[in-house]
Amino acid sequence: MKQDAISGGCQCGAVRYRLVNQDYKIYVCHCLECQKHTSSAFALSMPVKFEDMEVQGALENYTRGTDSGAKTRCAFCPACGTRLYHRSDKSPEIVTIKAGTLDDTRAIKPVAHLWISRKQPWVLLDEGVPAYDTQPPDLKTWREELMGFPAEGS
Numbered sequence: 098m099k100q101d102a103i104s105g106g107c108q109c110g111a112v113r114y115r116l117v118n119q120d121y122k123i124y125v126c127h128c129l130e131c132q133k134h135t136s137s138a139f140a141l142s143m144p145v146k147f148e149d150m151e152v153q154g155a156l157e158n159y160t161r162g163t164d165s166g167a168k169t170r171c172a173f174c175p176a177c178g179t180r181l182y183h184r185s186d187k188s189p190e191i192v193t194i195k196a197g198t199l200d201d202t203r204a205i206k207p208v209a210h211l212w213i214s215r216k217q218p219w220v221l222l223d224e225g226v227p228a229y230d231t232q233p234p235d236l237k238t239w240r241e242e243l244m245g246f247p248a249e250g251s
């Protein structure tokens with residue numbers, strides 16, 4: 098594991114993770130599923146390559162279907178219930194980390210807002226940040242472009 102890895106974990110500390118790269122992008126999702134699973138107004142989503150993530154501690158999964166017919170495995174700490182990441186069976190090479198679990202959240206600067214049609218009206222957006230009524234038409238490709246993945250040349 099590189100020394101410059103970034104790290105995070107659940108609320109109780111039983112689950113910890115590290116990421117081998119530094120250059121991650123975070124988007125905000127205001128959809129109702131995200132409001133529910135965060136029990137808040139929106140989710141902070143950080144897509145990363147599954148292979149870049151090293152997890153310590155036992156996770157459990159809650160699996161739910163999505164509108165596109167995929168199944169999303171939602172990984173959480175069984176001790177404290179913190180949601181750590183989501184992983185779709187349609188793109189298992191990517192996990193979407195719930196970025197509020199990062200150890201250092203001060204640097205979070207969202208690159209986009211999704212599902213603003215479901216946004217809480219008191220959440221005010223930065224006009225300089227792209228916002229989608231729902232989500233980009235090809236979410237998988239959009240997220241891969243955010244990640245710079247697949248790597249050039251592939």
Ligand SMILES: [Zn+2]
Pocket residue numbers: 107108109110111112174175176177178179
């Ligand atoms: Zn925990």
Ligand SMILES: [Zn+2]
Pocket residue numbers: 126127128129130131132140212
């Ligand atoms: Zn959402």
